[in-house]
Amino acid sequence: MPEVQGGVVDAAALGAADVGTLIALAQGGDRRAFGTLVEQHYDLIFRTAYKWSGNRADAEDIAQEVCVKLATALASFDGRSAFATWLYRVTLNAVRDLQRAKARRGRNVQALTIVSPEDQLPDQEDAAAAGELWMAVRKLPEKQRDAVLLVYAEDLSHAAAATIMGIKEATVSWHIFEAKRALKGLL
Amino acid sequence: MNDDDEFKGLSQLNVPLPTPEARRRAVGASLMAFDRAQEAQKKISPADQGAGGTERLMSIVSKLKGLWTMDTRRYLPAGTAALALLILAPLGYQLYSTTALTPAKPTIIGVPPVDHTTLPKGPTGTIEPRPEPAKDGTPPVANTLPAANGAYAGNADKVSALVKTETDQPQTGTAPQASPKPADEERQDEAAVLASVNQSPQPSQVGGLAAPTPEPLAAGKPMPAARDVTSVDTLADADANAPVAAQVAPAAPMAMHESVMVPPPAMAKMSAATMGARAATQVTGDKFQNFAESPQKAVATDPVSTFSIDVDTASYSYVRRALNEGRIPEPDAVRLEEMINYFPYAYPAATSASEPFKPTISVFPTPWNKGTELMEIGIKGYDPPITARKPSNLAFLVDTSGSMDEPDKLPLLQRALGLLVSTLSAKDTVSIVAYAGSAGVVLDPTPASEKSKIMSALDNLSAGGSTAGAEGIELAYQLADEHKTDGNNRVILATDGDFNVGISDPDQLKQFIKQKRQSGIGLSVLGFGEGNLDDETMQTLAQNGDGNASYIDSLSEAQKVLVKEAGSTLDTIAKDVKIQVEFNPATVQSYRLIGYETRALNREDFNNDKVDAGDVGAGHTVTALYEITPVGAAGATPTVDPLRYGQKPAVPQESPAPTLATGQSAELADVKLRYKLPGQDTSKLIEQPVTPAMAVTDIAKASDDARWAAAVAAFGQKLKGSDYAGALSYNQIKTLAAGARGTDPDGYRSEFLNLVSLAGTLSGEAAPTQPVHEKPQPPAVN
Numbered sequence: 001m002p003e004v005q006g007g008v009v010d011a012a013a014l015g016a017a018d019v020g021t022l023i024a025l026a027q028g029g030d031r032r033a034f035g036t037l038v039e040q041h042y043d044l045i046f047r048t049a050y051k052w053s054g055n056r057a058d059a060e061d062i063a064q065e066v067c068v069k070l071a072t073a074l075a076s077f078d079g080r081s082a083f084a085t086w087l088y089r090v091t092l093n094a095v096r097d098l099q100r101a102k103a104r105r106g107r108n109v110q111a112l113t114i115v116s117p118e119d120q121l122p123d124q125e126d127a128a129a130a131g132e133l134w135m136a137v138r139k140l141p142e143k144q145r146d147a148v149l150l151v152y153a154e155d156l157s158h159a160a161a162a163t164i165m166g167i168k169e170a171t172v173s174w175h176i177f178e179a180k181r182a183l184k185g186l187l
Numbered sequence: 188m189n190d191d192d193e194f195k196g197l198s199q200l201n202v203p204l205p206t207p208e209a210r211r212r213a214v215g216a217s218l219m220a221f222d223r224a225q226e227a228q229k230k231i232s233p234a235d236q237g238a239g240g241t242e243r244l245m246s247i248v249s250k251l252k253g254l255w256t257m258d259t260r261r262y263l264p265a266g267t268a269a270l271a272l273l274i275l276a277p278l279g280y281q282l283y284s285t286t287a288l289t290p291a292k293p294t295i296i297g298v299p300p301v302d303h304t305t306l307p308k309g310p311t312g313t314i315e316p317r318p319e320p321a322k323d324g325t326p327p328v329a330n331t332l333p334a335a336n337g338a339y340a341g342n343a344d345k346v347s348a349l350v351k352t353e354t355d356q357p358q359t360g361t362a363p364q365a366s367p368k369p370a371d372e373e374r375q376d377e378a379a380v381l382a383s384v385n386q387s388p389q390p391s392q393v394g395g396l397a398a399p400t401p402e403p404l405a406a407g408k409p410m411p412a413a414r415d416v417t418s419v420d421t422l423a424d425a426d427a428n429a430p431v432a433a434q435v436a437p438a439a440p441m442a443m444h445e446s447v448m449v450p451p452p453a454m455a456k457m458s459a460a461t462m463g464a465r466a467a468t469q470v471t472g473d474k475f476q477n478f479a480e481s482p483q484k485a486v487a488t489d490p491v492s493t494f495s496i497d498v499d500t501a502s503y504s505y506v507r508r509a510l511n512e513g514r515i516p517e518p519d520a521v522r523l524e525e526m527i528n529y530f531p532y533a534y535p536a537a538t539s540a541s542e543p544f545k546p547t548i549s550v551f552p553t554p555w556n557k558g559t560e561l562m563e564i565g566i567k568g569y570d571p572p573i574t575a576r577k578p579s580n581l582a583f584l585v586d587t588s589g590s591m592d593e594p595d596k597l598p599l600l601q602r603a604l605g606l607l608v609s610t611l612s613a614k615d616t617v618s619i620v621a622y623a624g625s626a627g628v629v630l631d632p633t634p635a636s637e638k639s640k641i642m643s644a645l646d647n648l649s650a651g652g653s654t655a656g657a658e659g660i661e662l663a664y665q666l667a668d669e670h671k672t673d674g675n676n677r678v679i680l681a682t683d684g685d686f687n688v689g690i691s692d693p694d695q696l697k698q699f700i701k702q703k704r705q706s707g708i709g710l711s712v713l714g715f716g717e718g719n720l721d722d723e724t725m726q727t728l729a730q731n732g733d734g735n736a737s738y739i740d741s742l743s744e745a746q747k748v749l750v751k752e753a754g755s756t757l758d759t760i761a762k763d764v765k766i767q768v769e770f771n772p773a774t775v776q777s778y779r780l781i782g783y784e785t786r787a788l789n790r791e792d793f794n795n796d797k798v799d800a801g802d803v804g805a806g807h808t809v810t811a812l813y814e815i816t817p818v819g820a821a822g823a824t825p826t827v828d829p830l831r832y833g834q835k836p837a838v839p840q841e842s843p844a845p846t847l848a849t850g851q852s853a854e855l856a857d858v859k860l861r862y863k864l865p866g867q868d869t870s871k872l873i874e875q876p877v878t879p880a881m882a883v884t885d886i887a888k889a890s891d892d893a894r895w896a897a898a899v900a901a902f903g904q905k906l907k908g909s910d911y912a913g914a915l916s917y918n919q920i921k922t923l924a925a926g927a928r929g930t931d932p933d934g935y936r937s938e939f940l941n942l943v944s945l946a947g948t949l950s951g952e953a954a955p956t957q958p959v960h961e962k963p964q965p966p967a968v969n
Contacts, residue, residue, distance in 0.1 A: 029225050031218065038217045039210075046205040056203065063205065064213035071220035133196045141684075152197040174692070180194075 019083050027075055034074070038067050044084065045091050051153050052095045052145075054138055065094045081163055088154075088164045092146055140179050143167075147175035475519040476723040478784040480909055483816075485777045486770040492780055493767045493788040495800030496566075496809045499729070500748070501714060501722065501738035503529035506906065507938070508717065508740040510945045518907040520722070523782030524811065526903045530935055532808045532892040534567040543569035543760045543803070546858060546875050550882035551889035553814055554923055555901050555913030562778075562813040562877065563893045564768070564858055568760050570806035577674025577758065578614035581607075584663040585629070586682035587621045587648055595740070596716040600681050601645045603713070603745030608642065610750050611635035614674075618666040619644055622659025632670040660699070667708045675758055676708045677734065683716040684724075693724065700731045709759070713748070714738040726785070733762060733802050751933070758805040761862040763870065765800045766811060767793040770856045774818055779911065781812040781900050793861060796870050803862070810896050814911070815855070853879050894927035895936065902943055917947030 017025075017033070019040070025033030045066050050059035069090060077086050137148050143165070150161035151172070158176075162169040484492070502525035509516035534547040547565040583604055591597040608617060613636035619629040630644035663678045700710050710732025712725045722738075729736035737748045765788060770778055780787075792798040803809060860873040883889050886897070901920045904912040915923075921943040928936045 026221075031221060031225075034221050035214060035218050038214050042210050042213060043205060046209075047202045050202045051200060060205065060209040060213075063209070064216055067213040067217035068220045071217050072224045075224075131196070131200075133194075134200065137194075137197065148194055149197065152194040153200065155198055170692075176194075 020079070023074065023077060023079075023083060027077075034071070037074075038070060041083075041087060042067065044087065048088060048091045048154070049095060051149060052092070052138070053099070054134060058098065062091070062094050062098055065098065066091050069094065085160065085164050088150070089166070092164070096142055136183050137179070140182060144175045144179040144182070147172045148179045151176060475517060476726065476785060477519050480911070481780045481782075481784050481787065483777050483779045483814075483911075486772045486775050490772060491767060491769045491790045492778065492813070493765065493790050493793045494780065494783045494811070495786040495788055496764045496766060496803065496811075497524050497783060497786050497801050498528060498803060498807050498809055499525050499726065499735045499737065500529040501725065501736050502526055504738040504740045504744050505717075505722070506903075507942055508738075510942050510949065513949060515946065515949055516906065521903050521907040522785070523900055523903040523907075524786070525782075527782065527810050527812065527896050527899045528808070530895065530899065530939070531933075532565055532567070532810060532896070533929075534565040534808055534892070536567045536806070537569040540569050540571060540760065541864070542871075542873070543864070544764075544860060544862065544873055546860060546873065548858060548875060548877050548881050549889060549893050550815075550855065550877065551893055551897075552884065552886045553913075554886055554894075554897050554919075555904070555915045556814065556911070559814050559816045560882070561893075561897055561900075562815050562855065563896055564766065564811045564813075565892065565896075566803075566809050566860065568803040568805060568807045568809075571758070571760070578616075578672040579611060579635075579675045579677070579758075580616045580632075580667055580670050580672045581611075581618070581675075582632075582663040582667040582678045583617070583619045584659060584678055584680045585619060585621050585648055586680075588683075591683055591715070592649075593716055596683050597648060599739065599742065599745070600713070600715055601648060602742055603739055603749055604645055604679075604681070605642055606742075606745055607749040608635060608638060608645075614672075616670045616672070617641050618663075618670070619648075620659055620663040620666065621648060622662075628662060628666065632666055660696070664703050664708055668706075671707065678703075678708060678710045678732070679713060680710060680728070681713040681715065682725075683714070693727075697727060697731045700728055704731065704733050709733045712736040730799070730801070733759065733799075735802075735804075747933070747935070752804070752807070759802045759865055760805050762802040762865060763796070763798075763800040764803050764809075764860065764862040765793050765798075765870075767859045767861070768813065768856050769859070770815070771852075771854050772818075773852055774855050776816045776818045778813050778815045781814060782903070783811065793859070794870075796863070796868065810892075812896055812900055813856075817855075851876070855879070855882070891927045891929040894923060895929070898924035898927060899939065902939075902946070906946060917943050917950070917952050921947070 017036070019037070022033045022037040022040075026037055042063060046059055046063040049062035049066070050056065053059050053062060066087075073090060077083065137145055139145075140148065146165055147161055150156050150164060151158060154161075156164070158172045159169050162172045165172065499522075502520060502522040505520050506516045506526065509520070535545055537543050537545045544566045547567075548563065550560050550562045553559045553561050585600065585604075587597065591600070611617065613634055615635040616632045617630065617635050618632040619641075621627060621629050629648060630641060633640055633644075635641070660678075660680075663680075667676050667678055704710070710728060711734030712729040712732075714722070714725050714736065715738075722736075725736045737744075739745050739748065767790070768778075786801065788798065788800065855877040857874065857876045860875075861870045862873075863870045886894060889897075898920055901912070901915050901923070902917075903909075905915065905917065905920065921940055924936070924940055924943060928940070931937055
């Protein structure tokens with residue numbers, strides 16, 4: 001619970017308030033609580049987006065998209081799962097949406113471009129994120145990729161990953177198994 | 188366990204810190220969106236008040252059915268959207284131009300998708316955050332009824348309630364909300380009610396908070412006013428306590444300015460750049476079984492070649508789609524036999540159901556390799572007259588997972604199945620089961636004569652969610668079983684690659700399908716869309732279910748597969764059809780089977796009736812090509828050297844009848860075909876030797892069909908970069924094909940010619956004789 005001073009929660013107290021409180025306040029329309037909540041979770045969102053997309057520009061796009069979405073989607077968060085779990089799901093959906101939208105547009109662009117965008121040098125960070133394993137994992141089908149990254153990159157249990165992906169635990173294991181099989185030659 | 192090391196490296200990545208600008212921009216944008224959402228709720232709410240609680244709730248539920256889908260990305264209730272647009276269009280535009288992210292989303296228009304995301308539609312929902320409350324299927328109405336008494340903490344009403352607790356309340360325009368009865372307009376009510384459903388797990392927390400902290404909430408409420416001035420003013424009004432205003436006010440203008448000041452061109456530029464980068468590395472995500480081409484084999488050591496026939500055509504549709512989208516398809520996506528078998532061939536058909544095949548064999552020079560010859564084996568299944576067609580009992584098992592929500596998936600599927608239904612007669616039965624997303628029986632077994640009922644059930648399918656629709660497949664088989672006919676009983680699985688049909692272990696699933704097939708219910712698979720397509724599983728399942736896998740990329744393809752070839756898709760006239768060819772070492776030096784790599788059988792499997800093989804439907808044509816090198820062929824590249832020692836003793840052993848009848852010694856090969864009639868367990872044999880009389884020395888003398896098959900094979904080999912492709916250019920392939928087009932009543936062959944041109948252009952090989960119509964040749968391509 002935030003500290004209460006004469007009926008006013010001050011900014012410091014908001015900053016220290018636990019997530020549940022912030023969510024409740026934000027759901028009730030408290031702008032500052034919402035802002036604080038987004039601030040607090042921006043890093044998590046960005047990190048996830050970066051791991052999934054592999055470059056800063058996309059990660060920033062995705063993170064901003066998620067933040068905007070939170071403004072309306074937060075009302076549907078019901079506390080049944082942990083906020084972080086829920087946030088993962090929103091983020092992964094945003095990753096998927098962005099990538100699909102780009103894939104659709106990209107195909108035609110690709111057929112007509114003279115200079116391959118591949119020629120652009122990635123910046124250093126992106127180069128590090130573009131390790132062979134990472135590249136290979138990101139190219140997996142969405143579900144396999146999500147399962148592998150949640151379990152190995154985010155270090156979650158199969159059960160937690162299953163909750164985030166909205167599928168059964170056994171299915172997560174199966175996706176990972178499939179991913180291993182698909183990448184056999186590479187690993 | 189020990190495998191886990193493979194992915195260990197994934198925990199190592201150092202993610203860079205987000206830049207402060209990006210963070211500020213994101214937070215600012217989200218606050219803007221938050222304001223929009225709050226404001227939209229407030230503005231819309233006073234519009235329509237006074238209906239009774241229960242009644243309203245009922246009307247919400249029924250109204251939702253018609254007007255809403257759970258996907259907030261595309262659909263909005265028309266009236267609300269229009270109202271929101273009127274009020275918020277300028278603001279929406281502002282946000283749009285500052286985020287450049289998702290122009291079509293309701294976040295921007297300002298409608299509070301809060302409500303959309305929580306609509307009590309049950310597991311059919313698809314929304315950005317997957318709707319957890321919907322999963323357990325608890326009827327939301329039950330939950331909301333007590334809430335209607337005002338004891339709930341829904342968004343707006345909670346705020347109103349809190350506002351009311353304040354002593355001095357100068358806010359304008361919010362007075363109606365302060366009424367204790369939740370007498371708001373319907374939409375508002377939905378929001379409140381639904382919000383209360385969502386918050387129900389933590390009501391005490393909300394309540395506890397609300398009481399001691401009225402100020403922040405009250406202060407938060409006026410914030411939605413779009414201009415900083417307003418918000419600061421109202422803040423000051425709401426509470427004379429200066430510190431509060433001071434604390435909140437800076438936040439608001441900051442957010443406003445941050446987001447407004449982001450120069451849109453910069454954003455757009457960034458997006459364009461990242462989009463480009465994506466284009467180059469984008470992969471489809473579709474899965475194909477890897478396979479190596481059948482190698483050249485020496486007749487001396489391997490005189491017998493055995494394979495199962497394959498009537499699938501999915502590969503061609505996939506290749507066509509890829510080329511039309513401007514990509515060269517993955518090599519493994521190109522399966523030559525499926526490309527060749529896509530086209531109808533005019534082989535003479537068998538005349539009776541009891542002997543349903545008649546092989547047509549011809550031998551002619553290989554267009555891409557001087558010195559070798561192609562041996563074409565064509566069969567056409569018996570095509571029973573339409574009146575004799577047995578009743579069909581079809582259970583559609585339809586994937587309604589969120590990923591199906593694309594124009595080329597569920598909508599196409601609906602139209603495709605509609606086409607199929609239109610060809611059925613009153614004897615036929617149709618049932619529909621959805622899995623993933625909205626799971627369950629959509630349509631109980633219904634006679635195909637009740638077309639409108641079936642069509643409306645099809646129309647009501649909607650994609651959403653990724654909830655595992657557990658017993659989907661069992662349900663479909665169960666329905667098929669209930670109305671089993673003596674004719675064709677079949678489950679038709681339509682999916683974009685999500686095989687989460689209830690049995691998650693692939694082997695178990697295969698077993699299940701196999702078992703059901705033995706009990707008389709087959710399975711066919713229709714693939715849709717791309718990005719998620721799991722071609723290998725599709726093929727495997729269809730093979731286990733004695734059905735075929737087709738890839739539907741357009742309505743005309745649906746027309747071909749489900750209407751024109753409905754017979755061959757649905758009406759099996761022979762099953763477990765295997766072909767075995769024994770080559771004569773006296774005349775043929777080596778051979779290579781073109782395609783059918785994934786269908787190869789062991790030599791001994793041919794006579795083993797237990798070994799499963801492909802099925803042939805009514806009127807289906809199947810074509811197989813062998814590239815053979817005749818003994819002593821001039822100019823042939825001797826890919827397999829003759830054995831110096833092994834050959835002599837092998838011959839007497841292998842062929843104990845040394846004195847061949849005259850003519851027999853000149854034969855090239857002996858083609859044997861085994862099949863079972865439907866419902867029988869023992870196979871029958873058809874045998875036909877390949878005599879020199881079947882051979883022509885000039886390819887121009889070969890039949891149109893033969894040359895066509897050769898051209899398609901050449902094209903497929905070239906596309907997949909085959910080692911045996913030879914030096915034919917796309918242009919030469921096109922010329923060859925153009926000469927063999929024949930009458931082509933349905934235009935399939937003409938379409939192929941265009942694909943060849945397209946592939947030529949895409950691969951950088953010019954196609955000068957004829958301009959490519961589909962795509963103006965970009966200057967970039969050399």
